[in-house]
């Protein structure tokens with residue numbers, strides 16, 4: 001079976017930009033639909049990607065979303081340049097949130113994003129260093 | 144139930160994509176918290192909300208939600224309506240509160256999205 005990377009895309013994500021926040025996930029959705037990926041799988045990928053993208057918008061100084069598409073799966077890296085997460089175990093708990101008032105007014109801050117990303121993905125890895133970065137790696141298989 | 148019937152039941156105004164009113168729906172989800180909406184795994188649903196910003200439209204886009212009902216006379220800005228139009232999402236606005244909107248639809252056979 002071929003395991004080569006077919007396609008790689010990278011989108012910058014800007015801190016605090018609630019207007020354009022979500023555009024990376026939207027572009028990815030278009031791409032996946034064009035590739036003919038099953039719609040329920042596309043939905044899972046896009047929910048995970050959008051949650052990760054909005055976390056960069058809301059909680060970080062900015063970063064990027066990179067998606068690598070293989071024959072059988074997609075690998076998404078959501079990377080930002082800090083401030084990092086001091087306690088990952090706590091951040092992964094449903095309901096835990098440090099979201100700003102602005103983010104809450106937009107409907108975010110339920111503390112559901114990270115658990116939802118984990119639930120939506122087949123493999124999920126999160127690493128972070130305070131003052132430096134947060135990195136999520138999400139793998140979802142196409143069937 | 145067709146969206147046109149929902150429109151009539153709620154005395155709703157169609158803000159965009161009127162041509163989608165013949166679409167059928169069987170379930171709905173109501174929330175002002177996009178965090179909750181995103182945690183939905185339901186196949187086909189519509190969204191009832193009081194939140195009118197662009198991220199409501201983005202959330203619907205990600206979840207393939209084809210119709211959003213704004214309650215209590217809340218209407219999004221024109222650029223948000225335009226955005227929804229481009230994304231192929233039908234927007235309705237009703238003067239009923241969220242509770243009453245849900246009650247009317249439930250009484251007429253629309254199920255909660257958690258049951259589908």
Ligand SMILES: Nc1ncnc2c1ncn2[C@@H]1O[C@H](COP(=O)(O)OP(=O)(O)OP(=O)(O)O)[C@@H](O)[C@H]1O
Nearest residue numbers: 055059091097098099108109110111112113114178
């Ligand atoms: N990229 C990030 N950089 C720094 N902190 C983060 C990042 N992502 C998440 N966090 C921290 O983890 C917490 C939980 O994140 P999670 O996505 O689960 O919830 P939320 O973003 O606060 O709310 P929701 O996702 O429901 O809108 C955040 O409130 C924040 O403190």
Ligand SMILES: [Mg+2]
Nearest residue numbers: 051055113114
């Ligand atoms: Mg989040």
